[in-house]
Amino acid sequence: MTDPAYRHRSEIGFAETDASGWMHFPNAFLHFERAEHAFLRSKGLLVFDRAAGGWPRVHASCDYRRPLVTGERIDVPLWITRLGTSSVTWKFRINNATGETCAEGDVTTVRVDGNGKPQPLTTDERQALGG
Amino acid sequence: MTDPAYRHRSEIGFAETDASGWMHFPNAFLHFERAEHAFLRSKGLLVFDRAAGGWPRVHASCDYRRPLVTGERIDVPLWITRLGTSSVTWKFRINNATGETCAEGDVTTVRVDGNGKPQPLTTDERQALGG
Amino acid sequence: MTDPAYRHRSEIGFAETDASGWMHFPNAFLHFERAEHAFLRSKGLLVFDRAAGGWPRVHASCDYRRPLVTGERIDVPLWITRLGTSSVTWKFRINNATGETCAEGDVTTVRVDGNGKPQPLTTDERQALGG
Amino acid sequence: MTDPAYRHRSEIGFAETDASGWMHFPNAFLHFERAEHAFLRSKGLLVFDRAAGGWPRVHASCDYRRPLVTGERIDVPLWITRLGTSSVTWKFRINNATGETCAEGDVTTVRVDGNGKPQPLTTDERQALGG
Numbered sequence: 001m002t003d004p005a006y007r008h009r010s011e012i013g014f015a016e017t018d019a020s021g022w023m024h025f026p027n028a029f030l031h032f033e034r035a036e037h038a039f040l041r042s043k044g045l046l047v048f049d050r051a052a053g054g055w056p057r058v059h060a061s062c063d064y065r066r067p068l069v070t071g072e073r074i075d076v077p078l079w080i081t082r083l084g085t086s087s088v089t090w091k092f093r094i095n096n097a098t099g100e101t102c103a104e105g106d107v108t109t110v111r112v113d114g115n116g117k118p119q120p121l122t123t124d125e126r127q128a129l130g131g
Numbered sequence: 132m133t134d135p136a137y138r139h140r141s142e143i144g145f146a147e148t149d150a151s152g153w154m155h156f157p158n159a160f161l162h163f164e165r166a167e168h169a170f171l172r173s174k175g176l177l178v179f180d181r182a183a184g185g186w187p188r189v190h191a192s193c194d195y196r197r198p199l200v201t202g203e204r205i206d207v208p209l210w211i212t213r214l215g216t217s218s219v220t221w222k223f224r225i226n227n228a229t230g231e232t233c234a235e236g237d238v239t240t241v242r243v244d245g246n247g248k249p250q251p252l253t254t255d256e257r258q259a260l261g262g
Numbered sequence: 263m264t265d266p267a268y269r270h271r272s273e274i275g276f277a278e279t280d281a282s283g284w285m286h287f288p289n290a291f292l293h294f295e296r297a298e299h300a301f302l303r304s305k306g307l308l309v310f311d312r313a314a315g316g317w318p319r320v321h322a323s324c325d326y327r328r329p330l331v332t333g334e335r336i337d338v339p340l341w342i343t344r345l346g347t348s349s350v351t352w353k354f355r356i357n358n359a360t361g362e363t364c365a366e367g368d369v370t371t372v373r374v375d376g377n378g379k380p381q382p383l384t385t386d387e388r389q390a391l392g393g
Numbered sequence: 394m395t396d397p398a399y400r401h402r403s404e405i406g407f408a409e410t411d412a413s414g415w416m417h418f419p420n421a422f423l424h425f426e427r428a429e430h431a432f433l434r435s436k437g438l439l440v441f442d443r444a445a446g447g448w449p450r451v452h453a454s455c456d457y458r459r460p461l462v463t464g465e466r467i468d469v470p471l472w473i474t475r476l477g478t479s480s481v482t483w484k485f486r487i488n489n490a491t492g493e494t495c496a497e498g499d500v501t502t503v504r505v506d507g508n509g510k511p512q513p514l515t516t517d518e519r520q521a522l523g524g
Contacts (some may be wrong), residue, residue, distance in 0.1 A: 007292065013423070013430070014150060014430060015155055015157075015423050015427075018145055018146060018149065018150070019149070019151075019153075019200070019310055020316055020318060020378070021443060022318065022378075024145075024320040029287065029291075030406070033408055042375050047407060048281055048282065048464075055374040056282060056329075057287040059326070060287055061321065061322065061323030061324070062322050062323070065320075069150070080221035116284075117290075118281070144295070145299060146295055152312060156450040157419040157420075157422040158419075159492075159519050161277050162353050164275070164276065164277055165275060165417075168275070168276060172333070178276060179332050179333075179413065181283060181412065182456075185276075187413060187460075188418040188457055189417070190454070191454065192454030192455070193452070193453050195450055195452070202303070202309055219403065234486065247415075277411060277476060279411050280407055280411065280412070281411070281413075281463055286407075386436055
């Protein structure tokens with residue numbers, strides 16, 4: 001893999017675990033989202049605005065390789081693997097403190113306006129996203 | 132207590148537990164909310180609509196008396212304990228299958244319009260809410 | 263597709279939406295999980311027990327086709343598409359009240375014991391799961 | 394009020410909002426919890442461990458004064474207002490970037506062992522908690 005476009009450092013909250021003691025699986029997507037949004041903000045791009053729209057998902061997947069538990073420090077690198085006309089495909093990993101990949105996934109978002117209609121990425125968006 | 136205005140039957144999802152094995156505490160409020168919304172719908176009242184508004188909370192509290200675990204069948208009775216000009220104060224319990232009260236709380240909601248501004252309860256709303 | 267092994271009827275809670283007005287995307291997995299657990303219970307199979315173990319996910323994916331909003335009645339059919347030595351692969355859909363598929367996904371779970379170690383599906387489990 | 398025992402800086406995630414555009418109300422408790430856990434870690438105290446136990450809640454309340462929206466930077470000061478034999482009562486606020494209090498609440502936790510049984514605060518715990 002190339003160097004990630006961004007890295008978001010965070011941790012696993014007690015609230016994100018389930019009775020097994022491990023992170024409840026859909027919370028991987030919340031960590032992916034926090035990394036995506038931190039990256040968008042770092043580039044000055046819209047995250048969400050009722051009038052201006054946002055980036056709903058059309059696809060999300062995750063492979064779970066190792067459990068994550070309460071208080072674990074994580075590093076969430078991200079890559080942009082494809083820019084479509086209106087869509088962005090992201091790859092994310094959740095690495096633990098010893099650098100092992102615990103979860104890895106892909107998410108495809110689509111740029112929509114305030115009415116939820118897809119709209120082409122602007123030149124500025126495309127450039128900020130590395131296209 | 133008088134008879135409840137409504138009873139909502141549900142169960143504790145695995146996703147609602149935390150690593151202790153018990154329901155993570157803020158999920159009591161999600162169960163209160165589901166009961167409140169089921170009651171509102173049963174009365175033909177608005178739950179939420181972007182144009183017409185909704186019922187944001189100004190207060191929420193809960194006392195936790197007994198743990199709740201994965202798959203437990205619950206009964207959530209509710210009472211309306213006060214109607215203000217724009218506000219409704221609710222009491223909720225979460226009872227387990229043997230009738231023991233596991234959680235008990237109060238929530239105050241305010242009727243707002245689509246811009247989030249409080250507006251007086253209508254005569255119809257007041258009547259449906261038992262006022 | 264063949265007939266589903268099970269159908270779980272539910273609804274989209276206000277708490278599951280985000281500021282766009284649509285269901286926040288990871289909540290599709292919570293609806294898949296509720297359907298999976300309702301099915302397991304209907305077959306007398308374990309959902310989760312600290313001593314006996316459970317079914318952690320090793321893969322989860324979802325395609326989002328249409329938005330889902332507050333209060334929408336949903337039907338969640340499920341299919342078991344593969345039984346491995348220790349794993350079960352599920353397909354889920356979330357259909358709206360007019361029968362349109364709004365989300366569709368696959369989840370692979372692995373049967374683990376109370377220490378989180380994979381263990382082969384028993385003959386009874388395999389039979390109950392349609393193998 | 395006296396100076397807070399701790400301040401936790403964070404932000405409101407898009408995932409924490411609901412269709413009204415505002416933070417969904419139970420998420421205030423997740424922000425309280427993150428502040429509580431960050432404080433416990435800063436003092437070298439247990440957050441949660443299956444064998445050693447944790448701090449389940451017996452009471453939680455919140456007053457909501459101003460809406461919080463996606464991406465808002467927040468400051469969560471906390472105070473310990475009472476130490477009982479086994480219990481700790483906390484006060485939390487969620488302040489926005491201009492210093493306004495948007496939410497304010499109280500939570501009472503009880504120190505339990507790995508079997509969920511209350512146990513007296515140790516001298517070390519009491520001292521670390523400011524008693």
